[in-house]
Amino acid sequence: MLTVSALTKSFSSGQERVAVLRGVDLAVQPGESVALTGESGSGKSTLLHLIAGLDQPDSGDIRFAEATISTMADAERAAFRRERLGLVFQQFNLIPSLTVADNLVFQARLAGRQDEAWRAELIERLGLGTLLRRYPEQLSGGQQQRVAIGRALAVKPLLLLADEPTGNLDEATADEVLALATDLVRRTGCGFLMVTHSERLAGMLDRRVHLHAGLIH
Numbered sequence: 445m446l447t448v449s450a451l452t453k454s455f456s457s458g459q460e461r462v463a464v465l466r467g468v469d470l471a472v473q474p475g476e477s478v479a480l481t482g483e484s485g486s487g488k489s490t491l492l493h494l495i496a497g498l499d500q501p502d503s504g505d506i507r508f509a510e511a512t513i514s515t516m517a518d519a520e521r522a523a524f525r526r527e528r529l530g531l532v533f534q535q536f537n538l539i540p541s542l543t544v545a546d547n548l549v550f551q552a553r554l555a556g557r558q559d560e561a562w563r564a565e566l567i568e569r570l571g572l573g574t575l576l577r578r579y580p581e582q583l584s585g586g587q588q589q590r591v592a593i594g595r596a597l598a599v600k601p602l603l604l605l606a607d608e609p610t611g612n613l614d615e616a617t618a619d620e621v622l623a624l625a626t627d628l629v630r631r632t633g634c635g636f637l638m639v640t641h642s643e644r645l646a647g648m649l650d651r652r653v654h655l656h657a658g659l660i661h
């Protein structure tokens with residue numbers, strides 16, 4: 445479903461170019477959850493940003509079944525991200541001026557992909573029913589992250605991308621939030637790629653890939 449081939453990316457550092465990704469190959473199948481590990485600075489977030497279309501690779505391809513995002517123009521890539529991808533970051537990135545209910549519908553509405561029945565199921569499964577009228581600042585970290593996951597999945601994405609999604613949560617809450625996310629991913633059949641430093645959390649997913657010296661091992 446996602447196929448990344450021979451992806452390279454370098455950044456300028458002073459006079460030099462530093463090659464962060466040197467030919468990354470990676471595939472994620474529908475319904476599969478994959479943990480992306482690697483030491484600090486190995487390029488995990490860079491890879492995730494490229495897959496999300498937030499930045500452009502130097503060379504190589506990023507393909508989904510229905511589209512090659514690495515060759516899309518900026519506007520087309522942004523639309524693909526909005527409509528077909530779910531993004532969850534460590535900072536929950538909820539919209540502070542919107543209630544939980546409105547945060548949940550916001551992206552789906554923008555994407556023109558509203559599905560009432562699916563949203564109701566997400567609310568139920570993520571235990572958000574009693575929180576719908578609250579604002580993000582009135583929620584705990586675990587609750588905010590459950591809303592962020594619900595928002596990302598509300599569009600029924602092809603792929604859920606998460607960068608240290610439970611990094612701000614205590615262990616028990618992190619485990620609980622990730623268990624919910626993997627369960628929903630299996631249910632929707634979307635792929636799930638998650639950056640993590642945690643061996644424990646990586647072990648909860650179907651498979652693990654390791655980024656080292658610019659390559660996936």
Ligand SMILES: Nc1ncnc2c1ncn2[C@@H]1O[C@H](COP(=O)(O)OP(=O)(O)OP(=O)(O)O)[C@@H](O)[C@H]1O
Nearest residue numbers: 455456457464482483484485486487488489490491
């Ligand atoms: N926009 C940028 N401009 C210049 N250098 C960058 C940029 N983005 C990332 N880098 C560099 O690329 C390398 C990889 O960064 P990246 O954030 O992808 O690593 P990471 O594996 O996610 O690290 P961490 O686990 O610490 O979050 C680092 O050396 C970083 O300084």
